[in-house]
Amino acid sequence: MxxxxxxxxxxxxxxxxxxxxxxxxxxxxxxxxxxxxxxxxxxxxxxxxxxxxxxxxxxxxxxxxxxxxxxxxxxxxxxxxxxxxxxxxxxxxxxxxxxxxxxxxxxxxVVTLENDTNAATLGAHAVEDVDDLVYLSLGTGLAAGLYLNGALRRGFHGAAGEVGHLPVDPEGPVCGCGQRGCLELVASGAALAAAWPTAAGHPAAALFAAATAGDPAAVTVRDRFADGVAAAVRALALAVDPERVVIGGGVATVGEPLREAIAAALVRQTEASPFLASLELASRLRVVSAAPVAAIGAALITPTKD
The missing domain is CATH 3.30.420.40 (ATPase, nucleotide binding domain)
Known part of the structure; x- marks a missing residue:
């Protein structure tokens, strides 16, 4: 045999x-x-x-x-x-x-390269098994990957999904991109760490644990962070209306409490708008905290053919 x-x-x-x-x-x-x-x-x-x-x-x-x-x-x-x-x-x-x-x-x-957020988006697609999703990475910065109608959308200049560089505060600090008051200065792992510094351990885990324990300062910082992420979700949903919004990146290790905080922020932000409320944005949220979506997505990259 x-x-x-x-x-x-x-x-x-x-x-x-x-x-x-x-x-x-x-x-x-x-x-x-x-x-x-x-x-x-x-x-x-x-x-x-x-x-x-x-x-x-x-x-x-x-x-x-x-x-x-x-x-x-x-x-x-x-x-x-x-x-x-x-x-x-x-x-x-x-x-x-x-x-x-x-x-x-x-x-x-044979080696094929892809932007890390796009690779993670491919991994999120594989894990979630839906052909229409946005992957929102809460890492050092804030960026999104778009997998729409069964295909990755990179954009004409490769800049699709750079939602972190949407200016939201004209009086805010200058971002590394050169603009002022960008969203990632509020809604990113770096922004969270700056707002809730810790001597040891992961700042996101420490913040959410303190907020769950009822620390008023932690609750304020958590809710402000969640509001910023929810604003990114709203912008992406209004731009491409995905079936699912998957939250990943370093902050996603917090897991379900992170999803709950963002969902609550979305509900607050849509209360005054029947139109936004009808989109049921909170119900589209998922958090991937365990699956190694970035490495999985990288493995699934198809070698480019000329």
Missing amino acids: SPALVSPARVGLDIGGTKIHGIAIGPDGAVLAEERAATTPGAEGVVKSAATVVASLRDALDDGEISSIGVGIPGIVDTRAGTVKHAVNLGLDGDAFPLAELLGARAGA
Whole structure:
């Protein structure tokens, strides 16, 4: 009897400023192996760190076969050229860096790049199993990925979903983008950490725990943060009217209390508008706090064909 054929695994890498999270998935989408490692910044460091994670995943597989490597990475990504630029937190802040070519040569497989939020959006689509959704990432910044009518929407300049840079306060502080009073200065992981600093642990977890315990100051900060996220949800819903809004990113580790706070903010914000209330925005919310959607989405990236 001949041995059963085993399909090669697909690898997904979620490359962040501090760590790389890698997974290998089989043809059925099941996670076969998982690995995390610290990110070494700089051109050589990022390539070497990523290649090390791929090697560890390959060693963990029964046959060591990998069909493709998908990479989700912050910055401006040219998916066809396989380059990334303006990934400042990775030390890749110069010209377009040919990460796909260099990592592919080091890892021995075809590499395809995607913006990290878009990769996570693909993962959210896989986990939620709906063909019309917005993925709202509450990380260091605030950004959204759009998966509409069964396809990822990147935008003409790759800027679709940059809802964090909607100015909401003309008298507010200057954002890193150069505008004043942007939404991510209120509704992002960095904004939350600045409003509720902690000596140890995750600021979001500390804030929500304190608010649940009845700390009035924590309740105020939590509700202001939730109002900002709800404003982003409203803007996205009015722009593209998705079936589902999936909340992810570092703040999403809070889980259900985060969803409840955003839902309550949406209800408050729509009370005076029968039109907005009829859209039932709160009922569309989901929070992904456990599934590694960014790495899953990276593994599902389809290699670009010219």
